[in-house]
Structures are given as structure tokens and as C-alpha cells.
Amino acid sequence: MGDEGMTMRKSPAVRRRRLGIMLRRIREEAGLTADKVAKELAVAGSTITRIEKGESAGRPGMLRDLLDHYDVGSPQREVLVQLGREGRQKGLYDAYGTVMIAAYADLEAEAETITQFENVLVPGLLQTADYTRAIIRAVRPDIGVDELARSVELRLARQAMLDRDDPPELRLILDEAALRRIVGGRDVMCAQLAWLIQRARLSHVTLQIVPLAVGAHAGMSGAFTILGYSEPELDLVYLGNASGGLYLEKAADIRWYLITHERLRAAALSPVDSLALLAAVAEEFACPAESPPST
Numbered sequence: 001m002g003d004e005g006m007t008m009r010k011s012p013a014v015r016r017r018r019l020g021i022m023l024r025r026i027r028e029e030a031g032l033t034a035d036k037v038a039k040e041l042a043v044a045g046s047t048i049t050r051i052e053k054g055e056s057a058g059r060p061g062m063l064r065d066l067l068d069h070y071d072v073g074s075p076q077r078e079v080l081v082q083l084g085r086e087g088r089q090k091g092l093y094d095a096y097g098t099v100m101i102a103a104y105a106d107l108e109a110e111a112e113t114i115t116q117f118e119n120v121l122v123p124g125l126l127q128t129a130d131y132t133r134a135i136i137r138a139v140r141p142d143i144g145v146d147e148l149a150r151s152v153e154l155r156l157a158r159q160a161m162l163d164r165d166d167p168p169e170l171r172l173i174l175d176e177a178a179l180r181r182i183v184g185g186r187d188v189m190c191a192q193l194a195w196l197i198q199r200a201r202l203s204h205v206t207l208q209i210v211p212l213a214v215g216a217h218a219g220m221s222g223a224f225t226i227l228g229y230s231e232p233e234l235d236l237v238y239l240g241n242a243s244g245g246l247y248l249e250k251a252a253d254i255r256w257y258l259i260t261h262e263r264l265r266a267a268a269l270s271p272v273d274s275l276a277l278l279a280a281v282a283e284e285f286a287c288p289a290e291s292p293p294s295t
Helices: 003-009 012-029 034-041 045-052 060-069 076-087 099-109 129-139 145-163 176-180 186-200 251-267 271-284
Strands: 113-118 169-175 205-210 224-228 236-239 246-248
Touching (some): 012 076, 034 045, 129 186, 169 176, 169 251, 176 205, 186 205, 205 251, 224 251
Parallel strands (some): 169 205
Antiparallel strands (some): 113 224, 224 236
């Protein structure tokens, strides 16, 4: 892997999460509560909580005070200081201005596995530009032209990870309903189906479809994404919504969604049969034989 690949994988958001987990573990091993530490350091309790949740790397002085308070010595101290320094850097997608989505994209960029279920629409990593525009306009009819352009640009920038030398493994399960919902008109859907077929043939992408004939299934409570890392303690579940989304980090929650994904996989068509269904839906829409995605 070249230098560019290494840079892409260095996510400040993941560094902050790693720093927070390590600091929380040190505090708990010392038998201290977050409120007690905050009081002794004369800072707000939310300051400690935000650092431990990975929402902030803290100011250099704040991190130094914490490490002194916990009596952390070398070499662990150097590791934590470096994580704090990297966690304060700008994220890969900060320039796009959509703070919540950029934060998720930053976490996604360093994941080694992306395990996903979508029941309403094609997920962002596999959307065409026109499909993305139609979705965003439907969800946010008041969006301005410039913000729409930035949102589409961000979504397409995220997709570049699938073409890296070291791409994540994408395990996607789609409800058939997401394929049959015509978004943006027939031409947009034809291009979207063609793009799905093309991307599903990548060696690191596994696409399966839960057919409508299955009826009720394990994923009917909603879409979800599980981000997996080289360090399992960093794994998390993301439940997206229009206001930004929810992160679940408890091992029990992650395990529940992994089991749900396995149940969905058992109900879904095989990857080969899923490709055949995609082609059949495209034929039903009277799509042309060649329908390249628009950019």
C-alpha cells in the first residue's frame, strides 16, 4: 500500500475514539468516576465525558493534566499524547461543511469491514450522483444549490474508498423494495441499477437482496451499518437519520446487529441470484443494455 492509502486510513475520529477508550480504561482501573476527576481538575463533567466518548481530543493542556492526574508514565504517555495530537487534526471530509455526516465519513474511512442493511434506498457508498441528488431533494426540499452540490460531492468522495489498494470489505444486504422504488425517474433508476451490478462484482463487495416474497424479516425495524476495525473494541453500529444519526458502541448492541445481519443473510438470495434479480428489475424497467452511471 502506498503513502496515499496510508493517509486515507488515518482518521482523526478513530484516533479520538481510541484515545477516549484508553483514558476511560485508565480512569476505571484507578477506581475513579468521571465526575470526581472533573471536580479535582476543576473542569466541567462534560469535558471528561466528551473526551472519553471520542467526541473531542481535548486541548493539549487538558490531556496533559489528565495524564498527570492518572500518573501515566512512558511509553503509554507518549502513545496517548500522539493520539491526542492526531485526533485534533482536521478530518478527511471536514471541508464539505456537513459536520455530522463528515464525522461519520471520517469513521467509515478507516473501517476494515462495513456490514450494512438498507430497506428503503440504495446506500450512499453505491449511489450514483443523480440518485443521490433525488434522495437529498426528497428529504430536504428546501436545500440550497450550493449545499446540495457539497452533499453530493461528499457522498461521491466517500465512495473512493472502494477503489483503494486496501479497500474495506463491504457486506451489504438490500431489501428488494429499495430496488423497485423509482427515485429520480426511470433513467436515473436504470443508471443506478447498472452501477449496483457493476460494483457488486468487485471482489471486496458482497451484495445480497432480501426478496419481497420473504415477507416479514429481521431487518424491518430499520437500516443499520456496523463499522469494524482492526481493534474490535473500536467497532460501532451507526443508525442514520436526517438529523445526523445514532452511534451504538456497547458490545451487546454490536452483537445484536451482527446476529440480525446474519439472519437477514440467511433470508436473502445468494450473491449470484441477487445479481440476477438486479438484471430482472432492470429489464422490467425497460432499461437499455448499457446504462452507465451519471456523475
